[in-house]
Amino acid sequence: MDFAKISRRHLLRGSAALTLGSVLGVRSAAAADTTIGFIYVGSRDDYGYNQAHAQGAAALKKMRGLKVVEEEKVPETDAVEKTIESMINLDGASLLFPTSFGYYNPHVIKMANKFPKLRFEHCGGLWSDKDPKNAGSYFGYIxxxxxxxxxxxxxxxxxxxxxxxxxxxxxxxxxxxxxxxxxxxxxxxxxxxxxxxxxxxxxxxxxxxxxxxxxxxxxxxxxxxxxxxxxxxxxxxxxxxxxxxxxxxxxxxxxxxxxxxxxxNWEALYPKFVKMIAAGEAIPNFYRGGLKExxxxxxxxxxxxxxxxxxxxxxxxxxxxxxxxxxxxxxxxxxxxxxxxxxxxxxxxxxxxxxxxxxxxxxxxxxxx
Missing domain, CATH: 3.40.50.2300 (Response regulator)
Structure with missing residues (x-):
């Protein structure tokens, strides 16, 4: 499956439609990759929290039609807002994963309000129905x-x-x-x-x-x-x-x-999210699961x-x-x-x-x- 050109309109609903490069399954040279941004609070080779997310990002890099950009060692301050804006304005990111717990409030909320046509998925479980609908949180019953x-x-x-x-x-x-x-x-x-x-x-x-x-x-x-x-x-x-x-x-x-x-097991979840988006399935704003999922x-x-x-x-x-x-x-x-x-x-x-x-x-x- 080619994931180029995920629709921003559908990202608002936590889902997206695909535009195939051609009926032969070859992506058009003019069709840019869909860019996904990952932000880590520490080193992505820390044998811990950040590496787990980086392994999930690596799984997305193997999927056709996706471009992944990453930034590590970003503190839980307005520095993450600057990183998000850079990924959006310079890299063209339309789906962002700010992974650290402290990024969400107020930083992710502020960015989601500023960029209402983009999708923000935050790890940590803090989303509520009072928050922007183009934001969501996911976590696991670890x-x-x-x-x-x-x-x-x-x-x-x-x-x-x-x-x-x-x-x-x-x-x-x-x-x-x-x-x-x-x-x-x-x-x-x-x-x-x-x-x-x-x-x-x-x-x-x-x-x-x-x-x-x-x-x-x-x-x-x-x-x-x-x-x-x-x-x-x-x-x-x-x-x-x-x-x-x-x-x-x-x-x-x-x-x-x-x-x-x-x-x-972000290596399984992140590709699942992208496939859900590509298939037009809504990702719940509050997403949970454990060993079974x-x-x-x-x-x-x-x-x-x-x-x-x-x-x-x-x-x-x-x-x-x-x-x-x-x-x-x-x-x-x-x-x-x-x-x-x-x-x-x-x-x-x-x-x-x-x-x-x-x-x-x-x-x-x-x-x-």
């Missing part, structure tokens, strides 16, 4: 993959002490910490998780300090929710601990220490993962893909002894209560602020 990592971690720990290096205590981060811990307790009811918050998405020095501090306290399996897991993975492996990755597959960094990981995935198991752990994790993963399995199923208490999900209550992935999660579950130690 806590499903974190839950699977937790199961593997629960089987793999010898001390029963797990560690989590986290950036900020916002709902999505807390949701990942809690899912990881609930998965671990499913495999090992005595497992506990110690969390250290660094304060921001990319702070390698503090991430290294947190990793070493957790290991000094007896933690022998670690994971994280920061932009670049490379620091945690390499430091933990150097200290003899095992790791579960995040964002992308970090096993090349620590082949013997890597157990599994929670990965984004192939928006997230699990890293392959490392050599240290036991057959028992693999079987249990695979069984639960199959149930999540099939649908109907609930991670946050009551009764669940927080780490202060308060019941946060009552017995008989299931909080499925679309439950709005999960979008505003502000607690850590029983078995997790670490302050939320």
């Amino acid at each position: 806590d499903e993959a974190q839950y699977i990592s937790g199961i593997v971690a629960g089987y793999s720990t010898k001390s029963g002490k797990l560690g989590f290096v986290a950036a900020k205590p916002i709902p999505q981060v807390l949701r990942n910490i809690n899912a990881f811990t609930l998965g671990a307790k499913l495999a090992n009811p005595k497992a506990t998780t110690q969390v250290i918050f660094t304060g921001d998405w990319s702070m390698p020095v503090k991430e290294a300090e947190a990793t070493n501090s957790l290991i000094d306290q007896g933690v022998d399996v670690l994971t994280c929710h920061v932009d670049g897991p490379k620091t945690m993975v390499e430091n933990a492996a150097r200290r003899g601990a095992m790791v579960c990755g995040y964002h992308v597959n970090q096993s090349p960094l620590a082949p013997k220490a890597y157990l599994t990981g929670a990965e984004w 192939e928006i997230v995935k699990c890293s392959p198991y490392g050599e240290a993962v036991s057959a028992e752990a693999r079987k249990h994790a695979d069984d639960i993963k199959a149930k999540l893909i099939a649908g109907g399995y609930t991670i946050f199923k009551g009764p669940i208490m927080d780490n202060k002894g308060k019941t946060v999900i009552t017995a008989g209550t299931d909080r499925g992935q679309k439950d709005p209560e999960l979008e505003k999660m502000d607690y850590l579950v029983e078995g997790v130690t670490g302050a939320t602020s």
Whole structure:
């Protein structure tokens, strides 16, 4: 399929029509490629958040009729507005993916209002019906993959002490910490998780300090929710601990220490978006999915993962893909002894209560602020 000349009119609806170069399927020399812009807050080879998006952009580069332009290390300030305008005015971008969480409000909203004939897709889940209709947000239920990592971690720990290096205590981060811990307790009811918050998405020095501090306290399996897991993975492996990755597959960094990981699957989603646009299908302004929708995935198991752990994790993963399995199923208490999900209550992935999660579950130690 040739994706040249995606219609701007249809981009307003989150969809587009195709103009084929000729009936023979050869694109006309006069037909320009459709240009798609990607903006990253960090390096696109960070073995983390930005690399996951860059892998998705790379998948689009393989599709005929598309031109992809990228800009990395763009801060969450009005600098992203300048980058967006440059991509539009100089490169002719008509579909933009500003990927960092902090880009959206006010920057993406401002640009979407300024360029109402273009389409803006933001990763992070902040769109509301009060926002421009030519903007949208997409995100994945990556806590499903974190839950699977937790199961593997629960089987793999010898001390029963797990560690989590986290950036900020916002709902999505807390949701990942809690899912990881609930998965671990499913495999090992005595497992506990110690969390250290660094304060921001990319702070390698503090991430290294947190990793070493957790290991000094007896933690022998670690994971994280920061932009670049490379620091945690390499430091933990150097200290003899095992790791579960995040964002992308970090096993090349620590082949013997890597157990599994929670990965984004933008390589599947971005081509899907473009194909939906080309087919005239509307992309919902608020787009979500998990393992079943192939928006997230699990890293392959490392050599240290036991057959028992693999079987249990695979069984639960199959149930999540099939649908109907609930991670946050009551009764669940927080780490202060308060019941946060009552017995008989299931909080499925679309439950709005999960979008505003502000607690850590029983078995997790670490302050939320």
